[in-house]
């Protein structure tokens with residue numbers, strides 16, 4: 001009896017989703033081959049899944065979001081697949097596409113070589129601020145939050161770099177923590193305890209959303225005691241001897257901050273991959289319709305924010321994971337049976353105006369499918385608990401992937417272009 005491995009690198013939204021999809025819909029549909037069984041191996045540096053979406057509030061207050069709400073053990077969530085699922089705590093260090101192996105550095109520092117029949121790259125992105133990225137284990141993130149919360153309790157001026165959703169949400173959470181909730185009709189806090197400054201490189205915040213929504217976001221931030229500086233960038237942030245941070249702006253101004261949060265974007269986790277597999281933004285280059293990583297040879301796919309095909313985000317996974325995993329199944333069936341492959345399933349990016357951003361615990365802005373969403377709806381969908389109650393457990397235990405999802409084959413197979 002031999003075992004063939006569907007190897008998944010990265011255990012977050014994309015990798016966990018791909019693993020559940022493979023166990024529930026891919027492996028059960030493979031043709032039976034005498035003496036061969038297929039299993040899923042998931043490699044991730046931490047044993048815990050991090051509900052990153054809640055980062056802006058969890059970083060600020062463990063009373064509002066305790067660790068048990070943002071960290072979820074991965075292995076027990078796959079108990080239903082005992083014998084077919086393996087978890088390796090470690091990081092992919094090297095890939096040999098010709099030999100179909102990935103070298104993994106395990107948590108105990110050993111090198112493990114894993115041979116794959118099929119490979120899914122889902123190693124995501126790292127944020128410049130340690131507040132929004134889990135590294136080796138959940139307790140490290142907890143101590144990062146403890147340190148931040150201690151410093152925040154005495155902070156008089158906090159600067160946040162970056163006018164995207166993470167910067168806006170973080171500014172709102174910090175401002176409300178420092179200054180409290182404003183009265184119903186007030187335009188600012190009564191007795192502000194601290195100043196919060198959000199630095200936005202553009203003339204508006206929240207790039208995906210229209211300007212009018214950005215203006216409303218600014219109004220809500222102002223009510224909580226946060227100001228927004230537009231059209232300037234953070235050039236550098238250096239620690240001073242007094243324990244402060246000197247934030248240098250592109251327009252020549254400097255701000256001495258008690259705390260600085262860098263929310264200026266993300267960096268793909270691809271340093272273990274050869275350059276030939278990457279695009280010019282260091283994302284994994286793939287066929288944008290099939291999500292195959294064609295330069296890596298057959299049976300290699302990418303899902304999640306690390307892929308060249310996506311503008312990122314958790315909602316996009318609902319479109320991308322079924323595509324990559326259906327094409328993986330088609331390719332594996334052809335590989336096992338020796339018959340020509342069936343039709344491809346295609347990914348189409350949803351590029352509509354779609355994003356919701358809570359601003360403090362009571363307000364928020366956003367749009368869904370091109371329609372502006374009222375503040376109360378943003379609160380209901382996300383602001384209450386950053387979607388933990390609605391989505392965290394189904395994401396980690398695979399209930400989100402109970403159904404394979406319907407699709408119609410298009411005529412022909414997708415071309416070899418890489419996006």
Ligand SMILES: Cc1cc2nc3c(=O)[nH]c(=O)nc-3n(C[C@H](O)[C@H](O)[C@H](O)COP(=O)(O)OP(=O)(O)OC[C@H]3O[C@@H](n4cnc5c(N)ncnc54)[C@H](O)[C@@H]3O)c2cc1C
Pocket residue numbers: 009010011012013014015043044045046052053054055056090091092093122123124125126127132134135166269272303304305306312313314315316
């Ligand atoms: C603060 C914040 C708030 C957000 N809020 C929202 C939101 O409200 N809605 C939304 O749609 N999106 C949101 N996003 C974006 C969302 O978090 C990402 O789209 C999502 O995390 C991407 O998931 P992923 O699985 O592709 O990658 P990641 O979540 O980045 O996970 C990658 C995983 O791979 C692991 N890994 C890295 N390197 C290796 C390696 N060499 N070997 C093995 N494993 C490795 C990492 O440790 C990690 O566990 C937010 C992002 C941030 C930072």
